[in-house]
Amino acid sequence: MKKFYFFLFAIICVWTGTAQDYDFQKDAFAHTFSIVARDAETGEMAVGVQSHWFSVGSVVPWGKSGVGVVATQSFVNPAYGPQGLELMEQGKSATEALGILVSQDPGKEYRQVAFLDANGRTQAFTGAKCVEAASDITGQNFSVQANMMLNKDVVPAMEVAFRSHADLPLAERVLKVLQAAQQAGGDIRGKQSAAIIVVGADKVENSWEDKKIDLRVDDHDEPLKELERLLKVxxxxxxxxxxxLAMEKNNIEEALTQYGQAMKMFPENLEMRYWTAVALANSKRMNEALPLFHSIFEEDENWREMTRRLPNSGLLNVSSEEMNQIVNKK
Known part of the structure; x- marks a missing residue:
């Protein structure tokens, strides 16, 4: 028992050490600009971030549907992510949750952290030892924060962009904020990686249903341009x-509508063209399906063999004659 109390005392001593004693160099180095935000209409919550550091999306953004989102940056303490979400899930507001964790952190002066809870309440903390230019601005449904920026204009530009694009879906709105930050000067070192996550308004039963959007650009000359492309995809x-889903329910017309919308966005994408052709064939619109199938096969023969395999899975319901028309024309 004495050994247990000694061990516990040792942990407390380490955790409650002063900032002066703290070795910040052991932490992940993610100086960056970011936003945590909530869509007032849908209740969706998001984190967006860019940095001149490899794979910033693997350390900064955290989120849980129906609970909240967290951005932890500068000299990163990743515990703020899961522990912050746990506190907010227990009913703590963003302010309460962040206050608890900051008060326990011996390295707090090197941290920059933002919390947003499911009610749109936000709280941010920028430690005194964050590298200039470092600041944050919080409001209902958003917090923008940055450190190691080229100038002091970056964070105000982010706030303006968030308020100016309320008509956009949340992920696209967050992207506008990141683009505004870069245009205002961005990270003094340049740019390398970026990420956006979006979680839902309501709690989900399964963890794999948590993120509605989860996009990362780990290493790129133009990470925001690549992130914009990925968001469109x-x-x-x-x-x-x-x-x-419509195909699974045998709702061919709805499937055609959805596949058609996808194909309009990326007409050169074979996958999107292919399933549009399948839906057309299943709805007996062979005159429209056949040219699509044949143009796809001309580009990649593997899709022809793929088509032969679909009837056994119930995904393509055509007669033998129609199948012959699809796969045998050269």
């Missing part, structure tokens, strides 16, 4: 997923 595949 993600939106197109949302239409694809809806089309797949």
């Amino acid at each position: 993600a939106r197109a595949y949302e239409f694809m997923n809806r089309g797949d």
Whole structure:
């Protein structure tokens, strides 16, 4: 028992050490600009971030549907993510949760952290030893924060961008904020990686249902441009997923509508063209399906073999004659 109390005392001594004693160099080095935000209409919550550091999306953004989101940066203490979400899930506000963790952190003066809870309440903390230019601005449904910036204009520009794009879906709105930060000067070192996550308004039963959007650019000359491209692709595949669900329910017309929307966004994408062709064939619109199938096969023969395999899975319901028309024309 004495050994246990000695061990516990040792842990407390380490945890309650002073900032002067704290070795900040052991922490992840993610100086960056970020936003935590909530859509007042949908209740969705998001984190967006860019940095001149590899894979910033693996350390800064945290979120849980129906609970809140966290951005932990500067000299990163990753515990703020899961522990902050746990405190908010227990009913603590963003202010209460962040206050508890900051008060216990011996390295707090090197931290920059922002919390947002499911009610849109926000709280941010920028430690005194964060590298200039470092600041944060908080408001209902958003907090923007940055450190190691080229100038002091970055954070105000982020706030303006958030307030100016309320008409956009949350992920696109967050992207506008990141772009505004970069245009205002951004990270003094340049740019390398970026990420956006979006979680839902309501708690989910399964952890794999948590993130509605989870996009990362780990290493790129233009991370925000690449993130913008990936977000567009993600939106197109949302239409694809809806089309797949409609196909499962044998709602061919709805599937055609959804696949068609995806194909309009990326007409050069073979996957999107292919499932549009399948939906057309299943709805007996062979005159429209056949040119699509044949153009796809000309680009990649593997799709022809793929088509032969679909009837056994119930995904393509055509006659033998129609199948011959699809796969045998060269």
